[in-house]
Amino acid sequence: MKKAIVLLSGGLDSATCLAVARKEGFECFTLSFDYGQRHKCELTASENISAALGAAQHRTFKLDLRQWGGSALTDDDIDVPKGGTHDIVPVTYVPARNLIFLSLATAWGEVIGAHDIFIGVNSVDYSGYPDCRAPFIASFAETAKLGTCAVDENWQWQIHTPLQNLSKAEIIKLGTGLGVDYALTTSCYDPSPEGRSCGRCDSCLLRHQGFVEAGLPDPTCYIN
Amino acid sequence: MKKAIVLLSGGLDSATCLAVARKEGFECFTLSFDYGQRHKCELTASENISAALGAAQHRTFKLDLRQWGGSALTDDDIDVPKGGTHDIVPVTYVPARNLIFLSLATAWGEVIGAHDIFIGVNSVDYSGYPDCRAPFIASFAETAKLGTCAVDENWQWQIHTPLQNLSKAEIIKLGTGLGVDYALTTSCYDPSPEGRSCGRCDSCLLRHQGFVEAGLPDPTCYIN
DSSP, X not given: OOXXXXXXXXXXHHHHHHHHHHHTTOEEEEEEEESSOSOTHHHXXXXXXXXXXXXXXEEEEEOOGGGTOOSTTTOTTSOOOBSOOOSSOOTTOOTTHHHHHHHHHXXXXXXXXXXXXXXXXXXXXXXXXXXXXXXXHHHHXXXXXXXXXXXXXXXXXXXXXXXXXXXXXXXXXXXHHTTOOGGGOOOOSSOOTTOOBOSOBHHHHHHHHHHHHHTOOOOOOBOO | OOEEEEEOXXXXXXXXXXXXXXXXXXXXXXXXXXXXXXXXXXXXXXXXXXXXXXXXXXXXXXXXXXXXXXXXXXXXXXXXXXXXXXXXXXXXXXXXXXXXXXXXHHHHHHHHTOOEEEOOOOSSSSOOOGGGSHHHHHHHHHHHHHHTTOOSTTOOOEEEOTTTTOOHHHHHHHHHHTTOOGGGOOOOSSOOTTOOBOSOBHHHHHHHHHHHHHTOOOOOOBOO
């Protein structure tokens, strides 16, 4: 059974990504990051999703991106914006986050012999982050090949992005068909202390609209 | 004054790299990693080197690569090899280390507006690590551009590798000319608890040979 590293954020997209990897027959090693994000409920969600979808092993890797901040998600002095779309990269962008996360996934993958990495990036219903776009992912795979012991044609890094070109509604329909329980997932950038979603940040708006368009009930627990 | 991130390992090469960055007029933000390496004396060395060479700020970033090991430097069950060269990548290679370190440097650089990163990689007198080669560095710069908010021609990542094509002796002569005090640096993979160098690992052998070839006294404090 081929091994894969699957990045899990606790959200809807990465849970779907794990379900796809499992469907494709991979033995899945899931990796989440305790990076100083505002709320730790997404780490609990990742653990629960891993268990529910039959991951072989789950790790939470700790690294403190809050020490330099630079994002509404890692600096309490920057507010999470509410209620609208935008043309520029929003303040919820965390500098180089996917670059860091993919690099650490590559390291773990090299150690355990997993040359496949799954990441739930998406270019359709997303917040405009540069590190979710296809050219970045393709370039990363090449960099990883050059920077690790890629000694033969059997050791090529494959960065799988099965959600890249799907709308949020299509992702939800795909995951629902694969048995994902979206009640286990959390997408909110600014949940209540009890883990209820705000319903007004970018991520909540995109998520809810996805359920509406998919014609499926939204299982999210909102503040109001 | 342009800002630069300079990666510091506490060793001879990265100290020289910092001296070059200072000579080129950069305001230097130095970054070291407490990644679970065998010995913390290199972290103290990095602090001392930063202060001696006038860095604007020094950070030690903590992340535990020992949790998955895969290297003689991050797994106590793998011995550091002594006394010889080799044709293959040695067990002191830490999977994806420079990929991870450069990614974190990119993140800090994006936050503080430093688009220049200095790293002391070298392809001449080195241990054969894939993440020290020029094609990896060039590919990383492209990936970093694609994965961050590189919105115009003024925001291009420059990964400076001033030591790439120098021999160890040439590096030592360069740094000596720039006032680097190599007694502050530590290169050994397997020092004694007091921080004395073993004199027999790859890194010690390359370092000592460099001083001999440069015709300069070796200030290293060896066990024997």
